[in-house]
Amino acid sequence: MRIAQIAPLYERVPPKLYGGTERVVSYLTEELVRQGHEVTLFASGDSITKAKLVPCCDTALRLNPKVKDSLPYHVVQLEKVRQRASEFDVLHFHTDALHFPLFRGLAKRTLTTLHGRLDLPDLKPLYTEFPEFPLVSISHAQRWPMPPVNWVGTVPHGLPGDLLPFRPTGEGGYLAFLGRISPEKRPDRAIEIAARTGLPLKIAAKVDKADADYWSDVIKPMIERNPRVEFIGEINEHQKAEFLGNALALLFPIDWPEPFGLVMIEAMSCGTPVIAFRCGSVPEVIENGVSGFIVSSIDQAVDAVQMVGRLERQSVRQAFEQRFTAECMAREYLSIYEHLAGTRLSARRPAHQSRLSPLAMPGDITLPSGAGWMEAPGSPAAQARSISGQA
CATH class of the missing domain: 3.40.50.2000 (Glycogen Phosphorylase B;)
Known part of the structure; x- marks a missing residue:
């Protein structure tokens, strides 16, 4: 499957220091590549990846003292994605809702993971205006403030299993x-x-x-x-x-x-x-x-x-x-990609059987x-x- 991952430009992928969203994008991208998928990453030019990198600015914006306004760089990024949209089966956005007006005609081939809080009152009219975009939450609790939208999944974050090794004792005390x-x-x-x-x-x-x-x-x-x-x-x-x-x-x-x-x-x-x-x-x-x-x-x-x-x-x-490896995360996203693209990647379990019900709507979910x-x-x-x- 040909997949585009579109990351925020505030940090490189993966970030040098703080940067949760860019870190998750990196873990997902590298795991998809490891599994043999054709992945293109739209990110800052100093990003490090085994996917094909499309640089959308020279360096991460947060650590560049010359950058005063991040919006122009993200607009350029979206234009780069738009120009190449036909090359991909799925366009996976991690940039909140910035792409909605530009990609409305391609909404069915997009997936947007919402990484932030959704209880801010300014967000309700935004998501009400664009109900056709398929959205993924990162927890069920994240969904509750939202108006009726096109939820197609809840996928918790995952880390590479060998990234932070097991320590049998907290010897630091x-x-x-x-x-x-x-x-x-x-x-x-x-x-x-x-x-x-x-x-x-x-x-x-x-x-x-x-x-x-x-x-x-x-x-x-x-x-x-x-x-x-x-x-x-x-x-x-x-x-x-x-x-x-x-x-x-x-x-x-x-x-x-x-x-x-x-x-x-x-x-x-x-x-x-x-x-x-x-x-x-x-x-x-x-x-x-x-x-x-x-x-x-x-x-x-x-x-x-x-x-x-x-x-x-x-x-x-x-x-x-059992629940939070990058492999688990990628498996859940691949099920959703299949659903959006109308294809079968392999004999994986159907999306409705995933561990956090990717196709469930907010009214169908019971919080643990x-x-x-x-x-x-x-x-x-x-x-x-x-x-x-x-x-």
Whole structure:
């Protein structure tokens, strides 16, 4: 199958540092190439890929100080895709809705994965205007604010199985926070949880310009008051394996409708349990009492930290391998590509049998509870339900 992957230009594919969407595009693209598909990647010129690369700007826009406005570069990118659209069976966009007006006549051959939050009121009239475009969500929770649209799949993110190797022990003895310094990510909660447990906390995060005041007014003073909290800054992929793999647990204390949360499965790949607040996609990603604990308050998070040593890190890794590898992700997308192109790539299971119901519409979906397993009284899973208010 001939597939075009259209990535945002803010970061290269894969990104050098932070950049969740571009990272996922890279994992998907390389896995599709590995499986023998003909893939063309429309991305920044410094991207690294085994697919055919069509450079749409010289370097990633976020790290180019000369770039003041990203829109012109993305318009040029869409024109490059339009000129070559006839060469592909499927055009897979990861650029939100920017392509909708230009590709309306080709909508049935497009697929758009929505990577961001969809609860913003400005989005409803946009997606109402373009109901014909096939859309993919990255979690069921992401869908709920949307008007009726053409959902054709829910495909969770996946990582290469060997990207972040399994670590049998969190030998560093610290708690980890990885992501952005922003109010919705709640690094302040992470600092409070660590302070109350007496454990060291390492924060690896970037500070966007939009969050500079939050950093200087709230988070930096908290770090300065807590000598056991260390701020590392942004880290690359190699550093991430060490950072997450040596941690006792990843703290994911979010306070917003997280569409997916890539860092959760990055930690799981290392065998590192995740302590996450019950928001957005969290109950779909974390199996409570197996790959981590789902909590609803700082008190519950503190209790979970005390219990995290009871979880088997090998079971955390197995949960990742069963659901969140790049191979799993590619298999789901290929089923949807087949559906859109009207072809059969192989004897893969039909799309309606995929693990997160790619052809289900929002009204047909029941959100996972996060505790749909059997457990013995007193087991970590049973105690986890008590911690997260499910007892």
